[in-house]
Amino acid sequence: xxxxxxxxxxxxxxxxxxxxxxxxxxxxxxETKEKVEKAVKELGYIPNSYAVSLSKxxxxxxxxxxxxxxxxxxxxxxxxxxxxxxxxxxxVCQMETVTYFTSQFDEMPADEVAAYLRxxxxxxxxxxxxxxxxxxxxxxxxxxxxxxxxxxxxxxxQKTSSVSIDHRKAQYDVAKRTLQENIYIQKILYIAGGKSGxxxxxxxxxxxxxxxxxxxxxxxxxxxxxEYTARSIVFEYAEDIDIIICASDxxxxxxxxxLKEMDIFRPVxxxxxxxxxxYTKILMNTVRQDxxxxxIRAFDEMKRLMEGQSGRHVEIPYEICKIDYMDIIKKYxxx
Amino acid sequence: xxxxxxxxxxxxxxxxxxxxxxxxxxxxxxETKEKVEKAVKELGYIPNSYAVSLSKxxxxxxxxxxxxxxxxxxxxxxxxxxxxxxxxxxxVCQMETVTYFTSQFDEMPADEVAAYLRxxxxxxxxxxxxxxxxxxxxxxxxxxxxxxxxxxxxxxxQKTSSVSIDHRKAQYDVAKRTLQENIYIQKILYIAGGKSGxxxxxxxxxxxxxxxxxxxxxxxxxxxxxEYTARSIVFEYAEDIDIIICASDxxxxxxxxxLKEMDIFRPVxxxxxxxxxxYTKILMNTVRQDxxxxxIRAFDEMKRLMEGQSGRHVEIPYEICKIDYMDIIKKYxxx
DNA sequence: TTGTACGCGTTATCAA
DNA sequence: TTGATAACGCGTACAA
Numbered sequence: 001x002x003x004x005x006x007x008x009x010x011x012x013x014x015x016x017x018x019x020x021x022x023x024x025x026x027x028x029x030x031e032t033k034e035k036v037e038k039a040v041k042e043l044g045y046i047p048n049s050y051a052v053s054l055s056k057x058x059x060x061x062x063x064x065x066x067x068x069x070x071x072x073x074x075x076x077x078x079x080x081x082x083x084x085x086x087x088x089x090x091x092v093c094q095m096e097t098v099t100y101f102t103s104q105f106d107e108m109p110a111d112e113v114a115a116y117l118r119x120x121x122x123x124x125x126x127x128x129x130x131x132x133x134x135x136x137x138x139x140x141x142x143x144x145x146x147x148x149x150x151x152x153x154x155x156x157x158q159k160t161s162s163v164s165i166d167h168r169k170a171q172y173d174v175a176k177r178t179l180q181e182n183i184y185i186q187k188i189l190y191i192a193g194g195k196s197g198x199x200x201x202x203x204x205x206x207x208x209x210x211x212x213x214x215x216x217x218x219x220x221x222x223x224x225x226x227e228y229t230a231r232s233i234v235f236e237y238a239e240d241i242d243i244i245i246c247a248s249d250x251x252x253x254x255x256x257x258x259l260k261e262m263d264i265f266r267p268v269x270x271x272x273x274x275x276x277x278x279y280t281k282i283l284m285n286t287v288r289q290d291x292x293x294x295x296i297r298a299f300d301e302m303k304r305l306m307e308g309q310s311g312r313h314v315e316i317p318y319e320i321c322k323i324d325y326m327d328i329i330k331k332y333x334x335x
Numbered sequence: 336x337x338x339x340x341x342x343x344x345x346x347x348x349x350x351x352x353x354x355x356x357x358x359x360x361x362x363x364x365x366e367t368k369e370k371v372e373k374a375v376k377e378l379g380y381i382p383n384s385y386a387v388s389l390s391k392x393x394x395x396x397x398x399x400x401x402x403x404x405x406x407x408x409x410x411x412x413x414x415x416x417x418x419x420x421x422x423x424x425x426x427v428c429q430m431e432t433v434t435y436f437t438s439q440f441d442e443m444p445a446d447e448v449a450a451y452l453r454x455x456x457x458x459x460x461x462x463x464x465x466x467x468x469x470x471x472x473x474x475x476x477x478x479x480x481x482x483x484x485x486x487x488x489x490x491x492x493q494k495t496s497s498v499s500i501d502h503r504k505a506q507y508d509v510a511k512r513t514l515q516e517n518i519y520i521q522k523i524l525y526i527a528g529g530k531s532g533x534x535x536x537x538x539x540x541x542x543x544x545x546x547x548x549x550x551x552x553x554x555x556x557x558x559x560x561x562e563y564t565a566r567s568i569v570f571e572y573a574e575d576i577d578i579i580i581c582a583s584d585x586x587x588x589x590x591x592x593x594l595k596e597m598d599i600f601r602p603v604x605x606x607x608x609x610x611x612x613x614y615t616k617i618l619m620n621t622v623r624q625d626x627x628x629x630x631i632r633a634f635d636e637m638k639r640l641m642e643g644q645s646g647r648h649v650e651i652p653y654e655i656c657k658i659d660y661m662d663i664i665k666k667y668x669x670x
Numbered sequence: 671t672t673g674t675a676c677g678c679g680t681t682a683t684c685a686a
Numbered sequence: 687t688t689g690a691t692a693a694c695g696c697g698t699a700c701a702a
Contacts, residue, residue, distance in 0.1 A: 001453055003695055014673045019697055027671060044446070046454030050385040051695035054678050080411035083418065084403065087434050096433070099422050118336055119381030228668035253614075254664065279588075279614045329589065333563035338679055349689040354681060362687055386679035389694045
């Protein structure tokens with residue numbers, strides 16, 4: 001590998017001059033600038049990123065924290081969208097990215113986790129779907145030990161931003177739309193996510209709001225974002241209710257499959273807009289989220305925080321729609 | 336962050352002594368050793384990995400090369416298995432991991448790609464599903480510019496290992512099993528993957544072998560690993576054939592959905608063993624691959640290469656099975 | 671406008 | 687057995 005020393009020798013200047021040219025200082029004559037640039041090109045010189053960081057004492061390394069427990073159950077699509085968005089955007093933002101799974105830190109107290117990450121030169125964290133059970137990361141966010149962007153957790157402080165759709169309103173919207181498509185609805189079964197999760201509570205608020213407005217009879221259960229659990233709930237409750245609102249597509253899929261087996265029909269709606277929904281061949285309302293877009297946006301926020309600006313809540317748009325099998329496979333086929 | 340300097344001061348010794356203790360030199364008295372270890376603990380000192388690498392001129396950084404074009408079409412499950420396996424094992428092997436998508440390098444010649452990766456301190460590459468079109472990476476492998484482990488591409492040399500199942504035999508096995516379950520089979524439709532892909536050709540060999548042995552009439556088409564394309568092929572050919580062998584589960588799913596719409600039945604089998612197959616509610620034979628296991632194994636091979644051993648072909652086992660919806664959702668529900 | 675010299679945190683060499 | 691000192695590759699005051 002060519003070093004800055006080699007470039008300097010080849011161009012017949014001092015190392016520092018090369019450095020100045022590369023970092024865009026303007027007090028450099030056009031002549032030396034050309035010489036240096038020529039040498040750089042001929043040697044195929046690229047600065048050693050470790051040496052740069054060490055010298056500047058500045059690290060732009062982002063830890064991607066992914067909670068695999070929430071990403072289990074076949075929602076690999078969501079995880080993959082998050083990751084591809086993150087990897088691509090990290091290049092754009094000139095940041096390095098290291099991926100961690102929360103399970104790795106399960107038994108560690110917050111300060112130990114922080115020390116571990118610091119040793120890896122991490123100075124920024126992007127946390128996807130922070131669960132309330134992850135006390136250590138919650139503490140890290142609270143203590144502002146790193147610049148942090150939370151995806152889908154409504155926390156913000158000086159060094160922390162959040163990126164999310166309006167879960168409350170989205171749940172309200174998709175449920176309302178589904179109710180309006182089906183008249184004579186009196187009894188509603190709501191299958192929420194995990195007990196006492198940030199998102200779960202927000203979505204629950206949306207449903208409660210709608211209930212106040214439209215005065216239906218509401219039964220709330222917790223499906224833990226799990227297809228099998230949702231399925232069991234449907235077997236238990238479906239006979240006595242008119243419609244099923246699910247807090248995730250996966251649970252909606254479990255629900256419609258249970259209904260099929262019971263050989264009864266109930267309108268169902270979901271949340272997330274994943275492709276798997278198309279494979280049920282049943283058109284259900286859902287909330288389409290741009291997961292990749294959230295990830296990209298998270299990096300923009302990180303950049304902002306690192307520039308010294310204060311954290312904030314960032315809301316991104318969503319869309320109520322139905323997922324159709326043919327649309328899905330055509331879309332993937334095109335590119 | 337505490338540095339080695341701080342530790343030395345606290346322990347009342349020289350920096351170099353601290354370094355020796357930390358790196359397990361034995362010419363250190365137990366007394367100083369204890370002093371140093373105490374200081375390390377009290378300060379929560381962890382070495383700066385950048386400085387270590389810079390000083391040692393030794394980098395253990397692995398580039399994960401993922402071809403997103405092959406990972407399109409809803410096989411996020413496979414990509415996620417690859418990545419989770421890689422991230423977890425990289426921790427175990429004490430290696431750092433950076434993920435790249437081939438699309439990023441599409442227009443770059445091999446030497447430029449190599450220079451880019453070198454500048455990022457990358458000295459090992461794990462490439463998933465290297466496509467024949469990726470000429471630059473193919474060149475890199477051939478020129479042995481990095482230690483490389485190829486997952487599912489049958490290339491090996493001094494600095495290159497491959498990790499893969501026996502695609503030829505697996506295709507032979509799954510097709511044979513399916514034929515045996517259905518008597519009176521004369522005409523077979525084989526939907527292969529992408530034209531002139533490594534894997535495609537190997538699997539094709541398996542089918543040709545079986546054809547020689549069992550003397551059926553064989554029609555070979557190319558579905559490009561695409562669900563929609565496979566669907567179209569089935570519409571065109573299905574009436575005139577007895578059975579459909581697909582080189583991927585995704586194409587098999589496209590095939591059975593097309594058959595449903597045509598309202599005819601033909602036995603179908605797939606390849607990969609992805610969960611999505613369960614959602615068709617049709618039991619088909621397929622080849623279950625342990626994608627995560629392949630990824631983990633790839634890291635072990637990388638370690639071997641870095642220790643100076645020569646590259647080789649590593650074969651990992653597979654299993655012929657059927658994917659059942661209830662098994663899938665129960666499995667994800669348990670943990 | 672250019673070059674010298676030092677510091678970043680660590681390892682390695684060699685003299686003490 | 688220990689400690690001073692020179693690298694590693696780069697950025698940056700400060701002097702020329």
